[in-house]
Amino acid sequence: MFRRHFLRYFSTNSGSKNQKPLNVADKLEKKFDKVSGKRTKIQGWVKVIRKMKDKVFLEVNNGMTFEHVQVVAKKTDIPKNLSYDCSVFAAGEVAYAPNGRYEIRADEVRILGSCEVDGSYPLSSKKDYILDDLRQILHLRPRTAQFSSLLRLRSIASLAISKHMNKRGFINIHTPILTSNDCEGAGEVFSVVPESRKMLDGMKKSKDQSVESIYFDTPTYLTVSGQLQLETMARTLSKVYTFGPTFRAENSKSRMHLSEFYMIEAEEAFVTDIRMLTTEAELLFKAITRALVEEGAPDMRAIKAETPKWLDKDFRYMTYDDAIDILDKHADKLSIPAKRGQALSKEHELFLVDYNDGIPTFVINWPKEIKPFYMKECSHDSSKVAAMDLLAPVVGEVFGGSLREDNYELLKQKIPPKANLEWYLDLRRYGNVPTGGFGMGYERFLQTVLGIPNIRDVIPFPRWPHNCSL
Numbered sequence: 001m002f003r004r005h006f007l008r009y010f011s012t013n014s015g016s017k018n019q020k021p022l023n024v025a026d027k028l029e030k031k032f033d034k035v036s037g038k039r040t041k042i043q044g045w046v047k048v049i050r051k052m053k054d055k056v057f058l059e060v061n062n063g064m065t066f067e068h069v070q071v072v073a074k075k076t077d078i079p080k081n082l083s084y085d086c087s088v089f090a091a092g093e094v095a096y097a098p099n100g101r102y103e104i105r106a107d108e109v110r111i112l113g114s115c116e117v118d119g120s121y122p123l124s125s126k127k128d129y130i131l132d133d134l135r136q137i138l139h140l141r142p143r144t145a146q147f148s149s150l151l152r153l154r155s156i157a158s159l160a161i162s163k164h165m166n167k168r169g170f171i172n173i174h175t176p177i178l179t180s181n182d183c184e185g186a187g188e189v190f191s192v193v194p195e196s197r198k199m200l201d202g203m204k205k206s207k208d209q210s211v212e213s214i215y216f217d218t219p220t221y222l223t224v225s226g227q228l229q230l231e232t233m234a235r236t237l238s239k240v241y242t243f244g245p246t247f248r249a250e251n252s253k254s255r256m257h258l259s260e261f262y263m264i265e266a267e268e269a270f271v272t273d274i275r276m277l278t279t280e281a282e283l284l285f286k287a288i289t290r291a292l293v294e295e296g297a298p299d300m301r302a303i304k305a306e307t308p309k310w311l312d313k314d315f316r317y318m319t320y321d322d323a324i325d326i327l328d329k330h331a332d333k334l335s336i337p338a339k340r341g342q343a344l345s346k347e348h349e350l351f352l353v354d355y356n357d358g359i360p361t362f363v364i365n366w367p368k369e370i371k372p373f374y375m376k377e378c379s380h381d382s383s384k385v386a387a388m389d390l391l392a393p394v395v396g397e398v399f400g401g402s403l404r405e406d407n408y409e410l411l412k413q414k415i416p417p418k419a420n421l422e423w424y425l426d427l428r429r430y431g432n433v434p435t436g437g438f439g440m441g442y443e444r445f446l447q448t449v450l451g452i453p454n455i456r457d458v459i460p461f462p463r464w465p466h467n468c469s470l
């Protein structure tokens with residue numbers, strides 16, 4: 001494993017066209033052959049300094065992998081003010097070290113940028129920082145071993161999403177950030193007001209002209225969900241998805257909420273059964289998890305994340321009514337009992353996952369009143385909608401989705417007044433088909449798989465109420 005990571009520090013050419021393709025091990029061997037015994041150079045940041053009698057060993061990391069490269073040099077070749085996290089250039093011969101690692105026997109070590117010249121640098125080679133403390137220094141947090149592992153895992157998962165969705169036949173759509181709809185109808189939107197508002201205010205002819213009309217002709221928001229736009233695409237491309245930032249102006253500072261978070265949203269045509277959606281959601285959930293466990297193994301180990309025990313198990317199912325029955329039966333174990341017809345609290349969600357031995361659990365068929373206008377009524381019970389939430393350990397709800405209401409008249413009655421969604425109704429008038437889709441909160445997914453309690457610790461630049469400083 002180390003060899004593989006060591007080699008990430010070196011770039012190689014892909015070789016001539018006529019060469020036979022090599023398997024991964026051969027490729028790595030070849031890559032190493034190219035550098036072994038040869039003079040090479042490395043640039044990175046010093047993570048460990050070990051001083052011996054006449055030699056100094058450095059562990060240098062360039063962030064591309066969890067593993068450091070060992071650099072050994074004569075004491076006399078090491079600059080005096082070399083310290084933790086200064087950036088260095090080192091050059092020398094690559095060799096097999098007695099401790100079983102590969103090292104660079106450097107005859108040149110230069111400091112590119114010194115660190116802690118005045119003792120103010122808050123980081124050190126300490127392994128386990130308290131995540132709460134690191135949140136106070138968001139601009140330096142990525143330099144810690146913990147957080148750089150997290151960032152690489154985030155990247156692996158992100159790539160796995162595209163690969164998986166592509167394999168499943170979904171076409172990627174860039175849905176807009178600026179939008180005129182509040183998809184969820186919950187009023188948790190950030191309004192977009194041009195910065196020049198004050199100036200333009202002065203230029204306004206009539207005093208009651210709305211702010212929004214200064215730039216766009218409609219009230220404009222940061223998107224809360226790309227779902228409605230995806231629905232336009234599903235009616236021509238059949239299977240579509242988007243993966244991007246979404247924004248919620250929720251006044252919540254909980255460990256589960258961010259003002260800006262990433263969502264993977266999928267929409268599919270010709271979907272007539274909620275189980276088609278849950279199957280797709282489960283496949284996606286497991287595919288990304290597998291990528292993390294396999295490709296991200298060293299970083300998973302570094303942050304002490306274990307392979308989830310549910311990875312090879314079928315996810316569980318229950319209806320909303322079953323969920324309430326279970327919660328009622330165990331009301332003595334809950335601080336606040338569940339109420340039929342109302343949403344589940346975080347405590348309820350986590351209880352249900354526990355009840356199912358920690359296996360992610362789909363809850364389907366929700367009361368119509370507590371779900372958004374676009375969800376389709378269940379054919380067997382018009383008080384319910386064909387919706388699903390996936391509940392998972394650590395976070396509770398991680399996915400939400402539904403069949404979409406495809407009956408023009410019913411939808412028209414349910415669309416909130418002044419929603420400006422004539423175009424959405426049009427989708428039911430022209431070439432209509434049954435559709436369904438879901439959205440998965442990317443950060444919540446990472447939390448549940450990596451076992452990280454606070455959502456602010458799985459995103460590079462967390463935003464929450466009164467915190468948007470970087």
Ligand SMILES: NC(=O)C[C@H](N)C(=O)O
Nearest residue numbers: 225227265400437438439
């Ligand atoms: N695309 C989806 O189904 C996600 C849903 N609109 C939500 O924001 O919860």
